[in-house]
Amino acid sequence: MSPADQLILLHPDDNVLICVAPIAAGDILPTSGGTIPAREGITVGHKVARGSLAAGDKVIKYGAPIGSMTAAANPGEWVHMHNMKSDYIAAHSRTTVTATGS
Structure with missing residues (x-):
């Protein structure tokens, strides 16, 4: 393949x-x-870094930020919850909705 x-x-x-x-x-x-050679096996549906990503960099998918890097990733490395966090979940919690909803 x-x-x-x-x-x-x-x-x-x-x-x-x-x-x-x-x-x-x-x-x-x-x-x-x-x-670049893959450093590890990666399963279908997961993300792979196109270029170098540093801790704190935004992860862009579908042209929009979906999270932030918690650790650096080199080109070709797996970008998953072991080295990124979702910014969406933290930004859209029930508390946020309640605080702005009335």
């Missing part, structure tokens, strides 16, 4: 690619700067 068949870019502004076919450690993956 070619790298083009394993990852898709959902929006040109995204800094992550989406895994659409299983990736094994060592598979060659495209990044914004060329290609």
